Amino acid sequence: MFEAAELGRKLTREDYEQELPALRAGLLEAQRGLERANVPVIVLFSGADGSGKSESVQRLYEWLDARGLETNAFGALSDEERERPPYWRFWRTLPPAGRIGMFLGSWYTEPLVRRAYGALTRAELDREMGRVAFFEQMLVDGGALVFKFWLHLSKKGQRKRLVTLEKSAETAWRVSPLEWKHYKLYARFIKASEQILRSTDTGQAPWFVVEAEDERYRELTIGRTLLEGMRRRLLGKAGTSRPKAPVSAPLPELPSSAEARVTVLDRVDLERQMPEKEYRRRLLRLQAKAHRLVRAASEKKISAVAVFVGWDAAGKGGAIRRLTAPMDPRFYRIISVAAPTDEEKVHHYLWRFWRHLPRAGRVTVYDRSWYGRVLVERVEGFATESEWRRAYLEINEFEDQLADAEVVIAKFWLHISPEEQLRRFEDRKATPYKQHKITDEDWRNRAKWGAYHEAVNEMVVRTSTRRAPWTLVAGNDKRLARIQVLETFTRRLEKAL
């Protein structure tokens, strides 16, 4: 979930300064518009110590009209607060219609810290998040526009930041032993954070995970996300203070320079290759291992699900064949997800995937999957925006149920470059026995590369969890791709055994 916020995104000063005037003008205009439309705006800042939460708020005070802003931080409970139900302190700070309330810390803070310290069980955190989700739903139903930012630092990044703060006389006070203690608990905080984000990333109050290491990138991303969300609300619902179906906050547009636009997909190294000889050797070894593990899993009644999605001609079929070749056919099943059958069409979109879940000790390989909802259905408009937006949580909940039942989950996105795809398309066209594999639809899909790229990126960002992580497979070299798939699958299976 946080992989996408460790890409080293940054912004040059020039780019930043070039963007700024339009952004600031836009923010002021949107703020005035929402004030007139009587929309309360709630902006939460969460994330690691030192990730720049308060700096971000300060920046927004510069960019927006400060008279319409209010900021809330939650330290130790006051006497007044201690004597009332826990949410009293949050209710009293909610911004009224037409104003923007910024929250440094929020209803997420205490559950997160308590979970990281081990004072809450996983189930208790789930229950707490159920309460949070209901609370936010109520605010959204009441007409509020909710933004939730999670400012992310890598462990290294956090250390660097704390050291920098300590060095300067002006900021040293901000780093206490508590911050270092939290730094030491980094892995536990990340794990708890992921559970929190996963279960509260709703279509109407989604999380925006922002890479926080570069200040300019962080600030501009926050500003742009706010601007886009505010504008969308104004466009869709201008004048209504209580819309029937509130527009959900949108994804941020990324600043324009290459370093700022880098996505998880761009980080896949497509240059690497694997010599034929090494491939043969490793393939044999991995297939032998897969054979052994699948048999052992069958005995131990541990089941597994492997999901394959990817660009057209990225080599899904070949990778699946290499994976299943060593498996006893009684132990696995490949589900090819093409157009739904008549029977599937009249059910919920997840029904067709539930029905094929493997029995204990078996493997189901999904050739395409439930991710169609947030890929092809999103891009082609087969699903409405609210349908695909809420699908992230539906899918996460589905996979969470699999993980609860101890099903091993491996999800593969087979990635290739557009150039490589073109080469393969033309090769297919030119080779008689491959011609059936290339259709007009493939060319049409190719023309929408950009839209698919964005959808894939958001899919990975919102659904890659510790219990069901995405593996981005470098597919330009087919040998490399197949080895990566086998290695990942066997590793995950081995871990579960």
Add this chain to the structure above:
Amino acid sequence: MFEAAELGRKLTREDYEQELPALRAGLLEAQRGLERANVPVIVLFSGADGSGKSESVQRLYEWLDARGLETNAFGALSDEERERPPYWRFWRTLPPAGRIGMFLGSWYTEPLVRRAYGALTRAELDREMGRVAFFEQMLVDGGALVFKFWLHLSKKGQRKRLVTLEKSAETAWRVSPLEWKHYKLYARFIKASEQILRSTDTGQAPWFVVEAEDERYRELTIGRTLLEGMRRRLLGKAGTSRPKAPVSAPLPELPSSAEARVTVLDRVDLERQMPEKEYRRRLLRLQAKAHRLVRAASEKKISAVAVFVGWDAAGKGGAIRRLTAPMDPRFYRIISVAAPTDEEKVHHYLWRFWRHLPRAGRVTVYDRSWYGRVLVERVEGFATESEWRRAYLEINEFEDQLADAEVVIAKFWLHISPEEQLRRFEDRKATPYKQHKITDEDWRNRAKWGAYHEAVNEMVVRTSTRRAPWTLVAGNDKRLARIQVLETFTRRLEKAL
């Protein structure tokens, strides 16, 4: 929550037979309509053993076109089911679009039984219900029409029913030692059931608690509820299989005879009176007790909330004065809920009530309350239907948070008959110093007695919980009413001390 299903509602054979032809014709027509509109219909039957769940399903097989129906019961897990995540068995049984799936037992059954047996904690049940609520939301979002019936029997009624079943050779097999064991755990089942209903009574998939003792009443109520819900869906959304905002299932119309239409309000005995002398004596005693208890609660830091709603001229003011007279003014505060202030208007409707919650050891008396949302705002159309329907869960969640924080909650509905109200109105008109108390609005409200009656009844049914029960005060005799208020309040406070 179940008080409203122990009213002894019944239906004569004639009434039943008179209703039947129109009901059956309507059901068949609605079924065909939903089939054409491709709407999947999910009908859950829950409730006590012997409450007639399977009989009700059988009746629906007579009334509806059986070719469009399917029924699912969930016994012990099959091998197939045991080897997959728990919800697999439910997914596989969901009805396809255009068909009606009836469920004897459901995703509620196991959590209920496990909680009653003590195998789940309260928090674990909450978490499980969070999962259920998400699941149902997903079904509704996917276009399904969901009915949830809870067939209720009083403890005595259940016993009677089990004995009857045992006596007949044909049905004796249905009563095993397990049924008697559950009967012995009646109180625990009811408590767990209430928690379940409270937390899953959403606007879009609401519960219908049906009094199950009289077979004709039970069947006709179920049939009518289904018919009304199906019709509303067809009217609002005919032709769309995936409505953006599904119409929520409506309340049942009650069969027309008096015995079938009786509500919780009708069960309030308005005839009783209290002689002046007895009143004086008890008033003094209760006020002395209230004085003592409020002081003790203050020392123990236990706070309390008293909520007063009722018909115009039902005597709210007088009852509140008698209750607060013995309290030290430092310890309590009366919040008169009139039109919201400017400041309150620009916040969520619950905000104005949260802000006045008492500190530890104090009492807040709300003269009118958050129930305005489901009373005046519902009847006058100030809130949209989806707003007031979802308010039941919002209110229950609010009061649950109070109860979690150990705030004592007393809720009073001051009830009078329409004749008594008229007498008081006319008295006010005729008495110079009372004239200010009667306005045109009072007369307008009076004209909507029926609509308010229905709203009050549903309010009590959906929001009277063990932790925050409603007290229906017999208000025709003011003395009686005041004593009842004082008695209830002191009893609840005493229990918490």
